[in-house]
Amino acid sequence: xxxxxxxxxxxxxxxxxxxxxxxxxxxxxxxxxxxxxxxxxxxxxxxxxxxxxxxxxxxxxxxxxxxxxxxxxxxxxxxxxxxxxxxxxxxxxx
Amino acid sequence: xxxxxxxxxxxxxxxxxxxxxxxxxxxxxxxxxxxxxxxxxxxxxxxxxxxxxxxxxxxxxxxxxxxxxxxxxxxxxxxxxxxxxxxxxxxxxxxxxxxxxxxxxxxxxxxxxxxxxxxxxxxxxxxxxxxxxxxxxxxxxxxxxxxxxxxxxxxxxxxxxxxxxxxxxxxxxxxxxxxxxxxxxxxxxxxxxxxxxxxxxxxxxxxxxxxxxxxxxxxxxxxxxxxxxxxxxxxxxxxxxxxxxxxxxxxxxxxxxxxxxxxxxxxxxxxxxxxxxxxxxxxxxxxxxxxxxxxxxxxxxxxxxxxxxxxxxxxxxxxxxxxxxxxxxxxxxxxxxxxxxxxxxxxxxxxxxxxxxxxxxxxxxxxxxxxxxxxxxxxxxxxx
Ligand code: SF4
Ligand code: SF4
Numbered sequence: 201x202x203x204x205x206x207x208x209x210x211x212x213x214x215x216x217x218x219x220x221x222x223x224x225x226x227x228x229x230x231x232x233x234x235x236x237x238x239x240x241x242x243x244x245x246x247x248x249x250x251x252x253x254x255x256x257x258x259x260x261x262x263x264x265x266x267x268x269x270x271x272x273x274x275x276x277x278x279x280x281x282x283x284x285x286x287x288x289x290x291x292x293x294x
Numbered sequence: 295x296x297x298x299x300x301x302x303x304x305x306x307x308x309x310x311x312x313x314x315x316x317x318x319x320x321x322x323x324x325x326x327x328x329x330x331x332x333x334x335x336x337x338x339x340x341x342x343x344x345x346x347x348x349x350x351x352x353x354x355x356x357x358x359x360x361x362x363x364x365x366x367x368x369x370x371x372x373x374x375x376x377x378x379x380x381x382x383x384x385x386x387x388x389x390x391x392x393x394x395x396x397x398x399x400x401x402x403x404x405x406x407x408x409x410x411x412x413x414x415x416x417x418x419x420x421x422x423x424x425x426x427x428x429x430x431x432x433x434x435x436x437x438x439x440x441x442x443x444x445x446x447x448x449x450x451x452x453x454x455x456x457x458x459x460x461x462x463x464x465x466x467x468x469x470x471x472x473x474x475x476x477x478x479x480x481x482x483x484x485x486x487x488x489x490x491x492x493x494x495x496x497x498x499x500x501x502x503x504x505x506x507x508x509x510x511x512x513x514x515x516x517x518x519x520x521x522x523x524x525x526x527x528x529x530x531x532x533x534x535x536x537x538x539x540x541x542x543x544x545x546x547x548x549x550x551x552x553x554x555x556x557x558x559x560x561x562x563x564x565x566x567x568x569x570x571x572x573x574x575x576x577x578x579x580x581x582x583x584x585x586x587x588x589x590x591x592x593x594x595x596x597x598x599x600x601x602x603x604x605x606x607x608x609x610x611x612x613x614x615x616x617x618x619x620x621x622x623x624x625x626x627x628x629x630x631x632x633x634x635x636x637x638x639x640x641x642x643x644x645x646x647x648x649x650x651x652x653x654x655x656x657x658x659x660x661x662x663x664x665x666x667x668x669x670x671x672x673x674x675x676x677x678x
Contacts, residue, residue, distance in 0.1 A: 230387075
């Protein structure tokens with residue numbers, strides 16, 4: 201997928217994202233269903249916002265997790281999966 | 295529920311809380327999943343607002359996350375907004391499961407500000423005539439208006455159609471209607487034959503040919519609407535060789551609280567004999583879920599009889615549905631007779647051919663028994 205790093209990431213209005221203590225992870229909630237997210241997916245999604253470009257998002261993650269290798273690829277992979285599943289939308293920065 | 299990137303093996307939690315707020319309902323669907331004696335559970339016996347709030351809090355603490363407000367018709371409850379607000383504040387994802395009757399523009403808005411996440415509107419058919427016939431009331435136009443309002447106010451919307459012999463051939467019109475109403479999800483569920491639907495099975499059960507034709511159209515639309523509208527097509531298990539993993543296992547995920555506070559592992563379970571279902575008025579949700587004999591009755595596989603006990607597939611379907619096993623074999627511990635390995639499998643075939651005979655005009659067709667208090671009384675008198 202060709203990501204435009206100037207785009208920002210918005211959660212689809214069909215999903216709700218929250219930290220779920222009983223599951224000890226972030227989850228995506230939708231009508232009558234739940235998707236449990238792993239740690240990195242949760243870290244990425246919680247930083248997404250309509251006024252932050254993907255480039256800025258990656259930068260922020262790199263600062264937070266300086267030891268992480270291949271971070272950019274991981275972010276790309278996740279955003280692709282999330283987009284294919286309709287969890288997120290790409291938009292021009294607000 | 296789907297899991298992505300997690301492998302923690304948790305103890306069972308009541309992730310799904312179904313709050314059946316009332317059995318009162320202005321509709322009369324002949325496949326209604328409420329008990330045959332729903333009229334005995336009067337409004338006076340219903341849990342109060344405070345009692346519901348306690349249930350919501352306790353269940354949430356135990357990890358419940360999806361909450362369905364259903365019934366009956368939940369809109370009948372005047373405290374619905376209060377319950378939605380409380381649930382939202384507790385962190386639930388809140389689902390309103392409604393026929394749309396009793397809804398108006400201001401209530402849709404009121405629920406939205408209280409934090410309601412999603413509304414599921416049920417339709418009985420895609421045409422006004424059939425819809426109103428099955429519902430036993432003039433509701434179609436109002437449902438259309440309410441479905442449009444739900445979308446207009448920004449909710450994700452699920453449209454639910456229960457399929458049966460009378461409407462299954464209109465599946466294409468049903469799906470076109472869902473597209474026109476901009477549904478996000480469509481649930482096409484064949485009636486489950488318990489309670490009222492069981493009484494009406496000879497009139498409701500579609501034929502194998504009808505199902506095959508409907509399935510083809512459903513798949514065609516699934517491909518066509520991909521990425522826009524998600525279509526769930528729930529296949530009836532009477533024509534299958536393996537049972538469904540009913541409720542994902544007994545006491546594994548689902549907790550239903552009936553209007554009078556009775557706690558059930560599935561909303562049909564009340565019909566099972568020799569089980570005393572606990573009530574939230576007498577016990578905590580924690581005790582009910584973890585300790586009560588009823589919720590432990592069919593956990594794990596110690597309760598199983600053959601052929602399930604030594605079956606390699608028992609981890610997959612948990613022996614199927616306890617209520618179906620009881621209804622068709624007289625013992626809830628038997629394999630669900632939908633399974634071709636069940637020694638009672640011919641019972642399912644007998645039900646299917648009895649319905650087929652009625653469909654072909656070879657056997658007498660009784661009129662549909664609509665779900666209403668008069669019919670509940672009549673049924674009681676002739677069955678006791
Ligand atoms: S199935 Fe029909 S009659 Fe039963 S509660 Fe739902 S809308 Fe009412
Ligand atoms: S025998 Fe029992 S466990 Fe095995 S497939 Fe049939 S119902 Fe499932």
